[in-house]
Structure formats: structure tokens, C-alpha cells
Amino acid sequence: MMDDNKQFKPLKLHFTVEQGDFIRAGEASSKIKKVLSQLGFPGPLIRRVAIAAYEAEMNIVIHSWGGELEAEIGPEHVKIVARDRGPGIPDIALAMEEGYSTAPDKVREMGFGAGMGLPNIQNCATEFIIESGEGKGTVLRILIAVKE
Amino acid sequence: MAAYFHSVTLEKDKCMGCTNCIKRCPTEAIRVREGKAKIIDERCIDCGECIRVCHNHAKRALTDPLEIIKAYPYPVALPAPTLYSQFSHKFKVDQIIQGLLNLGFFRVWEVARGAEIATQVLVKYLENHALPKPVISAACPAVLRLIQVRYPELLEHVIPIESPMEISARLAKKELEEEGYPVEQVGVFFISPCAAKVTSVKNPLGVKKSQVDGVIAISDIYGPLLAQLASTASGSIQPRASGAGIGWAVIGGESRLLPFNQTLSVDGIANVVRVLDDIAMGKLKEVDFIEGLACMGGCVGGPLTIENSYLSKTRIQNLSKKYGMSYPEVAPEFACSEFFWTEKIEPCSVLVLDEDLALAMQKLETLDEIHKALPGLDCGSCGAPTCRALAEDIVRGLAVEIDCIFKLREKVTDLAERMVELSSKLPPSIGKPR
Ligand code: SF4
Ligand code: SF4
Numbered sequence: 001m002m003d004d005n006k007q008f009k010p011l012k013l014h015f016t017v018e019q020g021d022f023i024r025a026g027e028a029s030s031k032i033k034k035v036l037s038q039l040g041f042p043g044p045l046i047r048r049v050a051i052a053a054y055e056a057e058m059n060i061v062i063h064s065w066g067g068e069l070e071a072e073i074g075p076e077h078v079k080i081v082a083r084d085r086g087p088g089i090p091d092i093a094l095a096m097e098e099g100y101s102t103a104p105d106k107v108r109e110m111g112f113g114a115g116m117g118l119p120n121i122q123n124c125a126t127e128f129i130i131e132s133g134e135g136k137g138t139v140l141r142i143l144i145a146v147k148e
Numbered sequence: 149m150a151a152y153f154h155s156v157t158l159e160k161d162k163c164m165g166c167t168n169c170i171k172r173c174p175t176e177a178i179r180v181r182e183g184k185a186k187i188i189d190e191r192c193i194d195c196g197e198c199i200r201v202c203h204n205h206a207k208r209a210l211t212d213p214l215e216i217i218k219a220y221p222y223p224v225a226l227p228a229p230t231l232y233s234q235f236s237h238k239f240k241v242d243q244i245i246q247g248l249l250n251l252g253f254f255r256v257w258e259v260a261r262g263a264e265i266a267t268q269v270l271v272k273y274l275e276n277h278a279l280p281k282p283v284i285s286a287a288c289p290a291v292l293r294l295i296q297v298r299y300p301e302l303l304e305h306v307i308p309i310e311s312p313m314e315i316s317a318r319l320a321k322k323e324l325e326e327e328g329y330p331v332e333q334v335g336v337f338f339i340s341p342c343a344a345k346v347t348s349v350k351n352p353l354g355v356k357k358s359q360v361d362g363v364i365a366i367s368d369i370y371g372p373l374l375a376q377l378a379s380t381a382s383g384s385i386q387p388r389a390s391g392a393g394i395g396w397a398v399i400g401g402e403s404r405l406l407p408f409n410q411t412l413s414v415d416g417i418a419n420v421v422r423v424l425d426d427i428a429m430g431k432l433k434e435v436d437f438i439e440g441l442a443c444m445g446g447c448v449g450g451p452l453t454i455e456n457s458y459l460s461k462t463r464i465q466n467l468s469k470k471y472g473m474s475y476p477e478v479a480p481e482f483a484c485s486e487f488f489w490t491e492k493i494e495p496c497s498v499l500v501l502d503e504d505l506a507l508a509m510q511k512l513e514t515l516d517e518i519h520k521a522l523p524g525l526d527c528g529s530c531g532a533p534t535c536r537a538l539a540e541d542i543v544r545g546l547a548v549e550i551d552c553i554f555k556l557r558e559k560v561t562d563l564a565e566r567m568v569e570l571s572s573k574l575p576p577s578i579g580k581p582r
Binding site: 008009011026029030033035037038039040043044046047050051053054055073075120 | 301500502503506513
């Protein structure tokens with residue numbers, strides 16, 4: 001399972017994500033992506049991480065009361081943890097269905113919250129764990145292996 | 149990396165070291181050193197932004213002089229459709245073609261026709277190949293190079309077919325060969341609005357070797373051609389391209405011909421960067437096709453053009469109307485696959501801090517620390533475009549912290565304070581007891 005990147009001091013990045021801040025949404029994932037390019041990771045990996053991180057970031061912006069995004073980068077894998085304060089997901093299985101969304105109409109009108117976020121993350125991830133419950137906030141743990 | 153040719157260069161004498169250009173470069177390829185701008189060759193994508201922004205006209209593109217055509221018994225001109233927009237509407241396309249012949253070209257093969265063929269090849273390609281969405285046009289070589297340098301993960305979105313220029317060059321040679329001319333005596337010359345096309349000839353992407361033998365700047369041929377036009381009558385030549393191909397000279401010209409529901413046409417390299425950023429994060433999936441052109445307005449805004457680009461745009465639109473949008477099918481003797489790329493484009497790793505991941509990580513951490521300690525004004529006085537870029541240069545061993553004038557001032561202040569302190573110290577013979 002999500003073991004640490006062995007014998008290697010992984011690089012950690014940390015970002016605060018505000019609720020409803022659509023202007024800055026995407027900045028954290030964009031920085032993570034840039035770092036991965038500078039470190040010379042292969043294109044397909046960068047792409048999977050960028051998409052997963054972006055979706056996780058957007059989830060915090062749209063559905064929570066704010067939270068944080070962490071990235072841990074090592075030679076074997078990249079780990080993203082998205083932690084939010086928020087209402088939590090009452091039915092995780094339902095949330096994982098493509099097209100299911102609890103995003104308010106206002107957000108959907110902006111073209112977000114189409115219910116593809118979690119399935120998209122799932123598609124990009126090697127391992128994906130959601131911890132959530134009503135009233136508890138949500139933690140997404142996403143692991144993306146460098147070699148698939 | 150093998151010696152990499154790119155077209156944009158600096159004329160040192162004209163450069164005042166003003167730092168105007170360093171901020172506009174989309175790949176942070178310019179530094180000012182010893183009072184002169186310096187282009188980091190491997191980073192430069194030849195977008196021409198620095199040519200446009202330099203008031204001293206110190207940046208130029210390496211192109212071939214018109215005389216180069218004398219080196220071949222049968223020189224062929226490949227005019228970019230943009231060329232037609234450089235002259236007043238009184239001059240018809242056939243007159244411009246005749247003008248080129250008068251200048252010494254043996255034949256003229258319109259790249260606008262090449263663009264029409266490229267459109268058909270593209271449609272054929274997409275019928276048989278599924279690319280991730282949005283698919284990205286490969287038409288602008290500066291954008292292609294940008295993707296290679298900054299967005300290697302998006303290379304698989306790019307439609308791997310040859311450019312109108314390459315297609316035209318190939319067909320021009322083939323035609324003359326079929327007519328019985330020895331192909332080694334045929335020289336094919338692209339009349340170019342931009343530096344990026346020069347690079348794509350000397351250092352091609354997607355094909356092993358370009359079929360083009362030389363690139364002449366529109367700005368260089370403009371004067372001689374204008375002189376010809378006055379005495380050239382219209383009516384003796386029938387242009388082959390329709391308004392559809394001519395329309396490729398402006399932004400949206402390519403998209404307009406394609407059978408997609410949702411297309412996005414983006415002009416200006418900074419805007420292209422924004423859109424590619426979005427695609428890289430998985431946005432814009434509802435878009436089918438993206439046409440990104442480095443120059444504002446499209447190739448009519450190319451750095452080697454003469455005419456005001458807004459006027460050029462209007463002229464191209466008028467020409468498109470005049471010549472109509474219907475164009476002949478690709479001749480059946482060509483298999484479209486002839487024009488598919490044969491070479492895979494490898495990602496270009498100029499932004500990577502170190503080949504060794506552990507070292508790259510260390511450098512990144514140091515880079516962050518240095519960056520935090522810099523004033524964050526992005527003033528450009530150090531010769532790098534941003535404080536972050538300076539930090540990166542320091543980590544790469546190409547600059548030092550006191551290149552930052554604020555850091556230098558801190559050091560000087562520090563030193564001055566110590567000197568004052570030292571100067572207050574008196575020798576024991578006259579000083580206070582210690
Ligand atoms: S041509 Fe473009 S990429 Fe090259 S140095 Fe000038 S601005 Fe930078
Ligand atoms: S938009 Fe056209 S003129 Fe400008 S760089 Fe690209 S191909 Fe050249």
C-alpha cells in the first residue's frame with residue numbers, strides 16, 4: 001500500500017485552497033505540474049498528476065469550506081492528499097459514479113461540477129482512497145506510480 | 149544535444165541591453181549579460197516576440213537573401229498566403245505570382261493550395277486515428293516547439309501531419325520531376341512571414357529532412373516584388389488556390405474548414421500558453437480542435453511581415469470571399485499517408501534542473517530558498533525575467549545572488565556599516581582604554 005518513497009527524501013509541497021475561489025483555482029495543481037516538469041518526470045505521469053491534482057483542488061473549491069492540497073514527490077510515486085473542511089460525502093459509492101454531482105446550479109453554469117471529478121481522479125490514480133462521512137470533511141489520498 | 153539551429157539572433161551592436169525583451173519571451177530564453185541580450189538557444193522557440201518588442205531592432209531572423217535562388221537552375225517560389233495580404237487590393241493574386249516569376253523564379257507553387265491539401269489530409273488522418281481531445285493543430289512551428297519544450301505531455305494531442313509548406317515543397321518538386329526536370333536542379337524557396345518556419349526547415353520536427361531549400365523573409369522580398377508589381381499586368385495566370393487556402397493566413401482559417409463542432413482558435417503566444425496550461429490540467433475536453441498561432445491575428449501578424457496586421461487580415465478575408473471557399477480534392481494519385489509525419493517528436497528537456505532526480509530535487513529546494521530570499525519585484529535588473537528565473541540561474545550555476553541589485557545593496561550597506569564601525573576604532577596610543 002501507500003509506502004513511502006524508500007531511502008529518498010521526498011519533496012513536499014503544500015497549498016491552501018479557499019472555498020469558492022474560482023479565480024485562483026488551479027494554481028496549486030499548476031505549480032505541482034511545473035515542479036514535476038523541472039524534475040524531469042515523464043510526460044504521461046505529469047499529465048495524470050496534473051489532472052488528478054486539479055480535480056482534487058476543484059473539489060475543495062466547489063464542495064467544501066476550504067482545505068489544503070499536499071503533494072509528495074519521490075522517484076517511485078507522487079502522492080496527493082486533498083483535505084477539506086466541509087460537509088463530507090454521505091454516499092461515496094454514489095459520488096464515484098460518473099455524472100453524479102452535488103454541485104449547486106450556479107457552479108454548474110460556470111462549467112464546473114459536472115460530476116466527473118472523482119471518476120477522473122480514479123482514472124489517473126494507481127491507488128485512490130476516500131475518507132469521508134457526513135459532517136466530517138473529506139480526505140482524498142491519491143497515489144500515482146511513476147512506472148505503470 | 150546536437151548543435152541546435154534556431155533562427156532568431158541578436159545583432160549585438162544594436163542592442164542597448166534595455167531588458168524589454170526578456171519579459172516577453174514565453175520560454176524565458178533571454179538574459180541580459182554585459183549590457184547585451186543573450187538568447188539561450190535551446191530554449192528559444194522562434195516565436196518572434198522579441199523581434200516585435202525590440203525598439204532598437206536588434207533581434208532578427210536568419211533567413212536567406214533573394215539571391216540564393218540563383219544557385220539553382222529551376223528555382224520555385226512557395227509564397228505563404230500571407231504574402232498576398234502585403235499589397236494593396238489593386239494587385240491581384242495572379243499579378244503577385246507573375247511578379248515572383250519576373251523576379252527570377254521559374255515556377256510558383258502556392259502554399260495556400262498546400263493548406264487546402266493539408267486540410268484534406270488532416271480530415272483523412274482523423275478518420276482513422278483517435279487522438280486525445282482536444283486535438284491540437286501542428287500548423288504553427290513556434291507553437292509546436294513550445295509544446296515540445298513546455299508541454300511535452302501534450303505532444304500526443306498534436307495532429308502528426310506535415311505543414312502546408314512541406315506539402316507544397318514536396319508537390320512542387322514532384323511536379324517538375326514529372327515534367328522531366330532534374331530534381332537536384334530544382335530549388336524550392338518558402339517566402340516566410342516568420343522565423344519559426346526557418347527553424348522548421350533547418351531543424352524539422354516530424355519529418356527527417358525538410359523539402360525546402362531556402363527561406364526568404366517576406367520583408368526582404370517585399371521591396372523588389374513591389375517594384376515588379378507596378379509593371380505587371382493581370383490576367384495571364386490562373387491561381388490554383390481558393391479562398392479557403394488563402395484564409396489559412398489568419399487565425400481561424402484552418403478551423404473553419406474542419407468538420408468539428410467545437411473548435412478554438414487562439415492567437416498570440418501568451419494566449420496560447422494559457423490555453424495549453426488548461427489542456428494540461430485536463431480542462432477543455434469538450435473542445436474538439438485547437439488552432440494555436442503564435443502571432444496576433446495569425447500569420448498576417450508574423451514578425452517578418454511589413455503591412456499592418458489588421459489591414460492584412462481584412463485583405464485576406466476579402467480575398468477569401470473573392471476566390472470562394474470551394475477547392476479541388478487532393479489528386480487521387482496521392483495517398484494522404486504520404487503526408488503523415490514519419491518521425492516521433494521527443495520531449496525536449498531544457499527545463500529539467502538535473503538529469504539525476506535526487507540532485508534535481510535538491511536543486512529545486514535550494515531554488516525555492518533562494519527565491520524566497522529575493523525581493524520578488526521581478527524588476528529584470530539582474531538580466532533575468534523574474535526573481536524565480538534568477539534563482540533558477542543561480543542553482544544552475546549561471547548567476548550569483550548579488551546579480552540582484554537589492555542583494556548587492558544589502559551587501560554594500562552591510563560593508564559600509566562595518567567600515568564606519570571600524571573607522572571609529574582608534575589606535576590604543578590615542579584611544580580610550582580598552
Ligand atoms: S523568438 Fe521567442 S522564444 Fe526566442 S528568444 Fe525571442 S521571444 Fe524568446
Ligand atoms: S503564427 Fe504563423 S507567422 Fe506566426 S510564428 Fe506561427 S507560423 Fe509563423
